[in-house]
Amino acid sequence: MVWHTVPALIQSLFPKRIWEGDATGNRVYLTFDDGPVPGVTDYVLEELACRGQKATFFMVGDNIQKHPALAREVLEAGNGIGNHTFHHLNGWKTSLTEYLENIRDFDRIAADRLGIQTQLFRPPYGMISRSQAKVVLETKKIVMWNVLTGDYERGIDPEVILAKSIQLIQSGSIVVLHDQQKTQEILPKFLPDFLDFLSEREFETALL
Ligand SMILES: [Zn+2]
Numbered sequence: 001m002v003w004h005t006v007p008a009l010i011q012s013l014f015p016k017r018i019w020e021g022d023a024t025g026n027r028v029y030l031t032f033d034d035g036p037v038p039g040v041t042d043y044v045l046e047e048l049a050c051r052g053q054k055a056t057f058f059m060v061g062d063n064i065q066k067h068p069a070l071a072r073e074v075l076e077a078g079n080g081i082g083n084h085t086f087h088h089l090n091g092w093k094t095s096l097t098e099y100l101e102n103i104r105d106f107d108r109i110a111a112d113r114l115g116i117q118t119q120l121f122r123p124p125y126g127m128i129s130r131s132q133a134k135v136v137l138e139t140k141k142i143v144m145w146n147v148l149t150g151d152y153e154r155g156i157d158p159e160v161i162l163a164k165s166i167q168l169i170q171s172g173s174i175v176v177l178h179d180q181q182k183t184q185e186i187l188p189k190f191l192p193d194f195l196d197f198l199s200e201r202e203f204e205t206a207l208l
Pocket residue numbers: 033034084088124125
């Protein structure tokens with residue numbers, strides 16, 4: 001079973017994490033995790049640009065190192081960039097020291113290759129321990145989500161993704177999508193329709 005939303009109870013257990021954005025003015029917050037990946041991120045950029053839409057890309061530092069030009073394209077198109085660790089680490093399986101060092105490694109590559117500093121952080125898999133979160137929150141915002149498209153789920157029907165996303169989205173929603181190898185095939189099967197829906201409903205795609 002695929003969870004398309006985050007139960008209010010879970011959200012209330014972690015009140016310092018950001019589960020939704022500013023809901024005034026018909027705004028939604030699109031996020032793409034795990035890139036930049038050639039053949040996927042550039043596709044997403046085209047789909048956003050032709051509709052005048054924007055998103056926040058939670059990048060993996062190692063992918064910025066491998067594809068700095070593509071990361072710069074994301075930025076130059078007016079999108080936001082957030083920290084998703086350097087090696088896409090699972091916080092529950094990583095020591096505090098190693099986790100924090102990996103986040104700093106991301107910050108270093110982002111400063112070096114893109115000339116940016118970001119306060120936005122999203123834990124890979126949504127898994128971060130309380131002790132890790134406590135330290136991260138001293139300097140960053142931990143951005144979670146409240147609409148999961150399930151785009152990375154093996155065998156998921158793109159029509160289900162589209163229907164669920166349309167059903168759940170409302171002003172303030174933070175939507176999780178992925179620009180990585182696993183979603184390369186499925187994105188063209190639902191993303192254009194989803195972005196068209198947002199345009200038709202006059203949702204502004206805002207940055208976090
Ligand atoms: Zn991820």
